[in-house]
Amino acid sequence: MNKKVEALQAQGISRRQFLTIGAASAGAVGIAALSGPVQSAGATTSSAQRILRVGWTTPPDLLNPFTFTSSASFEIVSLMYDTLLEYDVNLKSSAGLAQSHTVSADGKTFTYKLRSNATWHDGKPVTAADVKFTFDTTAKNNLGQAAWSLGEYLSSRVVDTHTVAITYKKPQAFDPALAVFIVPQHIWGSMSSSQIQSNTNPKPVGSGPYRFKKWATGQYVQVVRNASWWGVAPHAAGIIWNEFANADVMTQSLASGSVDILTEVPAVLWNGLKSKPGVKAAEMESFSFHHIGFNVSKAKTSKGNSLLLDKTVRQALSYSLNRAQLVALALAGHGLPGSVQLPPSFGDWHENIPKNQRFDNNPAKAKKILAKAGYKVGSNGIRVDKHGKPLQFRLIVIQTTDEDVLAGQIFVKAAKAVGISLTLETLDSTTLGNIVYNSAAPDWDIFIWGWDANNPDPDYLLSIDLTSQIGGNNDVFYSNPAYDALYAQQAVAMNRTERINLVHQAQKMFYEDAAYCVMWYQSKLQAYRTDTWQGWKEIRGGAVYNFTRSNYLTVKPK
Amino acid sequence: MNARYFVRKLSTLVVTLFLTVSFNFLLFHVLPGSPVQLLARSGHYDAAAKASLTKLFGLNHGLLTQYFIYLKNMVQGDLGFSYTYRKPVTTVLGAAVGNTVLLVGTATAITVFIGIWLGVKAASRANSLTDTAITVTSLTLWSMPDFFTGMILIFAAGVWTHVLPISGIETPGLTVGWLGHLLDIAKHLILPALTLMLVNAAEFSLITRNAMVDVMVDDYMVTARAKGVAKKVIVWHHALRNALLPIVTATALYVGMVLGGAIQVETVFSWPGMGLLIYNSVEQRDYPVLEGCFLLFAIAVIATNFISDILYQVLDARVRNN
Numbered sequence: 001m002n003k004k005v006e007a008l009q010a011q012g013i014s015r016r017q018f019l020t021i022g023a024a025s026a027g028a029v030g031i032a033a034l035s036g037p038v039q040s041a042g043a044t045t046s047s048a049q050r051i052l053r054v055g056w057t058t059p060p061d062l063l064n065p066f067t068f069t070s071s072a073s074f075e076i077v078s079l080m081y082d083t084l085l086e087y088d089v090n091l092k093s094s095a096g097l098a099q100s101h102t103v104s105a106d107g108k109t110f111t112y113k114l115r116s117n118a119t120w121h122d123g124k125p126v127t128a129a130d131v132k133f134t135f136d137t138t139a140k141n142n143l144g145q146a147a148w149s150l151g152e153y154l155s156s157r158v159v160d161t162h163t164v165a166i167t168y169k170k171p172q173a174f175d176p177a178l179a180v181f182i183v184p185q186h187i188w189g190s191m192s193s194s195q196i197q198s199n200t201n202p203k204p205v206g207s208g209p210y211r212f213k214k215w216a217t218g219q220y221v222q223v224v225r226n227a228s229w230w231g232v233a234p235h236a237a238g239i240i241w242n243e244f245a246n247a248d249v250m251t252q253s254l255a256s257g258s259v260d261i262l263t264e265v266p267a268v269l270w271n272g273l274k275s276k277p278g279v280k281a282a283e284m285e286s287f288s289f290h291h292i293g294f295n296v297s298k299a300k301t302s303k304g305n306s307l308l309l310d311k312t313v314r315q316a317l318s319y320s321l322n323r324a325q326l327v328a329l330a331l332a333g334h335g336l337p338g339s340v341q342l343p344p345s346f347g348d349w350h351e352n353i354p355k356n357q358r359f360d361n362n363p364a365k366a367k368k369i370l371a372k373a374g375y376k377v378g379s380n381g382i383r384v385d386k387h388g389k390p391l392q393f394r395l396i397v398i399q400t401t402d403e404d405v406l407a408g409q410i411f412v413k414a415a416k417a418v419g420i421s422l423t424l425e426t427l428d429s430t431t432l433g434n435i436v437y438n439s440a441a442p443d444w445d446i447f448i449w450g451w452d453a454n455n456p457d458p459d460y461l462l463s464i465d466l467t468s469q470i471g472g473n474n475d476v477f478y479s480n481p482a483y484d485a486l487y488a489q490q491a492v493a494m495n496r497t498e499r500i501n502l503v504h505q506a507q508k509m510f511y512e513d514a515a516y517c518v519m520w521y522q523s524k525l526q527a528y529r530t531d532t533w534q535g536w537k538e539i540r541g542g543a544v545y546n547f548t549r550s551n552y553l554t555v556k557p558k
Numbered sequence: 559m560n561a562r563y564f565v566r567k568l569s570t571l572v573v574t575l576f577l578t579v580s581f582n583f584l585l586f587h588v589l590p591g592s593p594v595q596l597l598a599r600s601g602h603y604d605a606a607a608k609a610s611l612t613k614l615f616g617l618n619h620g621l622l623t624q625y626f627i628y629l630k631n632m633v634q635g636d637l638g639f640s641y642t643y644r645k646p647v648t649t650v651l652g653a654a655v656g657n658t659v660l661l662v663g664t665a666t667a668i669t670v671f672i673g674i675w676l677g678v679k680a681a682s683r684a685n686s687l688t689d690t691a692i693t694v695t696s697l698t699l700w701s702m703p704d705f706f707t708g709m710i711l712i713f714a715a716g717v718w719t720h721v722l723p724i725s726g727i728e729t730p731g732l733t734v735g736w737l738g739h740l741l742d743i744a745k746h747l748i749l750p751a752l753t754l755m756l757v758n759a760a761e762f763s764l765i766t767r768n769a770m771v772d773v774m775v776d777d778y779m780v781t782a783r784a785k786g787v788a789k790k791v792i793v794w795h796h797a798l799r800n801a802l803l804p805i806v807t808a809t810a811l812y813v814g815m816v817l818g819g820a821i822q823v824e825t826v827f828s829w830p831g832m833g834l835l836i837y838n839s840v841e842q843r844d845y846p847v848l849e850g851c852f853l854l855f856a857i858a859v860i861a862t863n864f865i866s867d868i869l870y871q872v873l874d875a876r877v878r879n880n
Contacts, residue, residue, distance in 0.1 A: 051731055059838055061642045142607040197614055200645050213731075217643070217653055218830030218838070220730035240730045245828040245837060248709070249725050252717055430589070430843055472605060 050557040052236040052533060054544060055250045055259035059243050060221060063212070064201035065181040066143040066188075071452075071545060074145065075263070076221055076241060077181060078549050080121075081206035084112050084131065084177035089537055089550040091456045093175065097126065097182055097207060097230075107171025107494040108154075114162040118230045120184045121205045121212075128164035132156035133185035135166055135176075141193040145454065148463070149176035171492040173499050174457045182207065209234050209553060219243055234553040236533075254527055255279060261528035261536070263545035267332045270525040278531040285345035285540040286524040287547075289338055290404060290450035292317075292411065292517040295442055297477035303443035305393050307385060312373040313420075314514040317446075318359035319366035320414040327520050329410065330403040334525060338518030340507040341451075341465075342458050345521070345540040348500055349458040351507040359514060366418040375419070383419035392421040393445035396435065399426035404448045407519055411448075422446065439471045448519075449475065456547050458503045462487050465510060478515040534558045560871070560878070567867050571860055578856040583628055586845040587621055593641055593843045615641055628849075637853070638846035642839070647850040650835070655854065657727055658831030662813075662820050664747060665754035670809060672755065673762020674798075680763065681770030682793045693767065696760030708753040708826035715749055722749055725828040750827040754816065765808050769801035776800075802873055810866035814859035 060072040065081055068074065086096035098112035118126040138144055139153040152169040153176070159165055166177075187205055188196060204212045209231060210223035224238040242259055244250035251269040253259050255276045265273065265281070273281040294314050295304030307313055323337035336344060337360065339353045375383040375391060383391045397408040405426055412422045427435070435444050453461050463469060466487055467479040486506040493499035510516065524542045533555040536543050543551050594611045612618050616627065616639070631638065637647035673696075680692040699707070716724030723729065723746045732742055773779065774797055782792050817832070824833030832851055839847040870877045 053730070061842070062644055064644070067644060142610075147607065193610070194614065197610065198639075198644055200643065216728075216730070216830070217650070218834055219726055219728070219828075222731050238731065242726070242730050243828065244725055245825045245834050246725075249712060249716075249826070249828065252712070253725060256716065256720060430593070 049237045050235075050533075051238040051240055052261075052552070052555065053259045054239065054241045054261050054263060055244055055253055056241060056263040056545075057244050057247050057250055058264070059218070060215075060241070062200065063204050063215065063221075064196075064199055065183055065204075065206075066138070066196050067199075069145065072241070072263075075545055076223065077204075077206075078208070079210040079223060079239065079552060080204050080208045080212055081181040081183065082118070082208050083179065083181055084114075085175060086178065087456065087548040087550075089539060089548060089554075091539065091541065091546075091548055093178060096177075097131075098177065101177070103494070107173075107492065108169070109165055109167045110172070110175060110177065111159065111163065111165045112177065114164070115230045116162055118207050119228055120186075120207050121226060122184075123228075124184065124186060125161075126182070126184075126207050127161050128158040130185045131164045131166075131182055132158055133189060134180060134182045137188070137196070138180055141196070143193070143196065144181075146176065146179035146181070148460065149174060149179045171494050173491055173493050174455075174459045178457075179455060209549075210239060213238065231553070235556045236552070239552065251527075254529065257529060257532070259529075260532045261544055262526055263542070265525045265527050267334050267525060270334075270527065271332075273527045278529055279527055280530050280536075281525070281527045282536075282538050282543060283334060284524045284526065284538050284542055285336075285343065286522055287343055287345050287453035287456065287541050288450060289341065289343055289521050290407070290448065290519050291338070291341075292321075292407075292519060293436070293447050293449065293476040294515055294517070295445055295476060296479075296515045297439075297442050298479065299442075299477070301441040302477070303441060305445045307389060307391060308393065308445060310373070311512075311514060312369050313375075313391060314517070315359050316366040316370045316418060317415055317420060318514050318517040319362045319369070320418045320420070321411060321517065321519070322361040322414065323519060324361065326407055326410060330406040331520060331522055335520045335522040338520045340511050341461055341516060341518060342503070342507055343453075343521040346453075346456065346458055349503050351504040351511075353508070353511060359511075359517070363414070363418050370419065377419050381416075381419060382421045390421065391419065393423075395422045395424045395446045395448070396432055396444055397424065397426050397448045398429045398432050400428065403522075404450075408448055436475050439477065442477065447475075450522075456541065459491060462490070462503065462506055465515065476515045478510075478513070480509070480513060483509050483513075530558075532558060563871065564868070567864060571864050574860055575856065578860075579629070579632065579853060580625075582849050582852050582856070583625055586849060587624065593617075593845060615639065632853075637850040640844055640847050642842045642844040642847070647846050650847055651832070651850050651854065654830060654832045654835040657829060658817070658820060658824070658833065660743075661747065661750055661824070661829055661831055662754070662816055665751040665758075666809075666813070666816060668751065669755045669758045670762055670805075670812075673759040674766050674805065676759065676763035677766025678770060678793060678798060680767040681774060681797075682789070684767075684771050684774070689767070692763060696763045699756050700758070700760030700764075702757060703822070704753060704757050705822040705826050707757050708750070708823055711749050711753055712826070724749060727830055746827075746829075750823050750829050753823050753826075754820065758812065758816065761808060761812065762805065765804050766798075766801060769804050770797055773797045773800045803870065806866050806869050806873065810862045813862040814855070817855050817858060 056072060058070065058072045060076055061070045062068040062073055063077060065077050068077060082097040084096050084098040085093050088094040097114060097118055099115045101110060101112045103110050112131070114126060114128060114131070120126060135150065135153065135156045138147055139150040152172065154167045154169050157165045184205055191199060209226055209229045211226045213222040213224045215221045220243060221241045222238060225234060225236065244253070247266050247269055250262060251265060251273060254262050255273065270281050273279050294308045295302065296309060297304055298309065327333060327335045327337055339358055340351045342350045344350045370383055374386050378384045378390060395408055395412065397404045399405060408424050412424050415422045432447060436447050451461060451464065464473045465476065465478040466474065467484050470477050470479065483506060486502055486509065490499050490502035490506060493502055526543055528536050528543065535555045537551055539546055539548065541547060594608050594615065594617065616624065619627065628638065635648065640647055640650045643650050676692050676696065680689040683689050712724045715722040727746050728739065728742050734742065779792060779797065782796055820831065821833035821836055823829070824831045825837050828834065836848065836851050
């Protein structure tokens with residue numbers, strides 16, 4: 001039942017009376033409403049009680065740290081729960097629930113010293129047993145957004161109340177302590193795996209800087225400051241994430257001052273915000289890319305066009321595209337031309353392919369390599385292989401992603417200019433997903449989609465196109481033992497310089513093989529008010545809605 | 559009341575409902591592929607986690623078995639399990655239904671009342687300036703899409719003047735007493751309800767006007783006037799009563815239509831009702847929730863039609879005695 005009606009009934013008002021009052025006051029209140037501007041929580045209270053108001057159009061799905069999938073849920077969960085280590089404002093690993101840690105010489109055992117003053121929101125102390133329980137449960141049942149990082153998990157050992165040693169089968173270049181939200185054993189310990197999965201976690205109890213207050217489904221989520229948090233107390237007494245069904249109205253609400261920051265703003269609306277007083281429209285690098293994927297499945301059951309198995313054809317298609325033009329037209333300039341699968345936001349992990357070695361904006365080169373490989377121009381301008389089979393492919397795109405549809409149309413023209421025919425078809429995302437991921441018998445040639453990193457570590461994006469991910473994330477059925485080997489080496493490389501070198505090699509190899517043609521790295525467009533809170537730091541990945549919670553903890557009321 | 563008439567209408571209702579439920583189920587389940595796949599791409603699940611989700615969602619059975627489980631559960635009042643919120647669909651629907659009933663109920667009451675009043679005014683001065691003004695204005699408003707009218711109101715109230723809230727059902731985190739809370743909800747209700755009223759009042763004013771104009775020239779109206787009955791009484795008691803049948807039909811159809819129209823209005827105003835729930839569920843492919851929503855819509859439409867059928871009996875002696 002509706003919570004509001006329930007609350008009213010508790011005060012002796014029936015549903016019918018409630019409706020009557022609602023209908024009557026709809027008219028009567030018109031006058032009351034005219035008496036003054038709309039006030040929202042936080043706008044009128046003293047600075048110590050100020051609430052930070054975030055606007056978004058992406059509703060959270062769940063607040064159960066084992067089951068949520070949406071970025072919105074990540075945002076909220078990461079303020080209610082702690083990880084052992086966390087990303088600071090520079091996206092570097094820093095102390096979290098663990099005040100210090102050591103790594104064994106073989107890189108397999110990580111020992112964490114927990115903060116002795118850390119408590120759960122219900123007052124019970126956070127102990128090493130909670131950490132052991134969380135890692136055991138996540139790894140054993142393959143639960144949640146961090147499970148991917150525990151593939152080599154072996155065991156955890158409680159050394160003392162505040163010390164825990166976690167051991168892996170192999171050295172871990174990426175420390176999963178950055179990804180796993182620690183949960184209290186006294187709440188989750190008695191649940192079975194399926195109980196954990198279907199638990200809505202209506203009153204989340206974590207150890208983080210904010211406690212859960214209210215989730216009004218379809219409206220907002222509210223958290224309040226946790227006075228007994230172990231860290232430096234944040235300035236915001238509470239945070240409200242306000243859900244909008246409509247980006248126009250959301251943007252308008254920022255302009256009129258009823259929210260303080262927006263997590264994502266569509267480019268057209270973002271441009272409109274640039275001239276608004278008291279508003280800063282911020283453009284930051286993202287950890288995302290959009291790519292053209294080629295079906296390179298070698299399976300006998302694949303119904304993809306086998307001509308795409310020829311690397312020359314894929315490279316020629318990549319050469320045909322002008323990525324700077326794509327960014328200018330499809331993204332209205334809000335992004336960077338794409339190359340390798342790790343965006344430049346990854347800093348020194350990103351492999352910078354020199355301009356003159358890129359498969360980009362060179363139709364002449366495309367024609368040259370196709371001719372050299374024996375693809376002659378046929379009577380209708382379409383090239384054919386030596387058996388007379390034309391270079392003719394199907395291209396599928398998600399119809400609601402405008403920039404991808406536009407990119408698809410540009411791609412069709414560019415490919416035609418070098419003698420390759422593409423037929424564009426738009427589909428909804430579920431249908432496209434199911435066609436692309438039909439690993440038993442993939443019946444498609446080329447598609448356009450994108451990936452977001454779930455972490456500023458290179459591991460995840462590199463793992464997508466592993467042979468072992470066919471049937472999992474691998475959306476082009478790319479399989480290259482040399483690439484798999486490079487991935488495996490970097491995953492266990494404890495020396496950063498050595499690992500960077502391996503990560504660069506892996507990107508270069510994948511780029512040369514051209515199973516992906518990365519079109520662009522789109523910008524993260526956000527906007528915030530400059531007259532309500534101060535000290536917003538623009539970080540690669542976003543001021544908020546990022547892997548770090550730092551801005552939430554440091555912004556001050558103005 | 560005629561028992562046979564009632565039974566016939568009731569059995570039609572049951573058959574219609576069964577067919578709707580079955581079609582509803584089939585519609586979502588014949589779509590190719592599994593909803594788990596897409597969740598897996600964004601959620602980074604491996605094969606074992608996918609299998610356990612498939613089982614949790616009950617998608618590990620054959621289509622026919624799923625259908626029977628669906629029917630069996632429905633009879634027991636269980637509409638399934640939301641993929642997104644991991645809660646029973648009935649719980650997810652519960653909050654949204656209340657909010658939609660508040661919005662649509664308020665809007666419908668005002669719409670029907672104002673529409674009939676305008677129609678009667680127009681008909682009682684047929685072909686006058688008042689009639690033309692009412693007819694032209696309501697036709698203009700009727701031809702505007704709900705969301706467009708909504709956006710105009712948002713611009714007027716939220717951007718120019720800031721007098722009314724333009725989003726949501728309440729101010730998030732507001733701490734006031736229950737009366738303050740009620741006023742807050744009422745403030746939020748004004749714009750979406752006004753949008754629905756502005757767009758839809760025309761339907762009732764035009765139908766009322768035309769039905770009334772036909773009735774007003776009938777012989778018994780002339781007789782009433784000749785007898786010296788006051789014009790007010792003739793219009794509101796004699797004429798309106800006889801013009802009511804098409805209005806009842808229109809109201810029944812309207813309830814179905816307005817639920818659909820509310821999807822747009824709720825989306826524009828971020829009103830957390832069924833419209834917004836459907837919108838988000840489509841985005842997130844939450845099929846059980848969509849099935850639940852459409853089932854409720856179907857029940858609402860079928861039930862209002864049933865009620866209007868029964869009302870005919872009460873209102874019209876010809877139906878009653880046939």
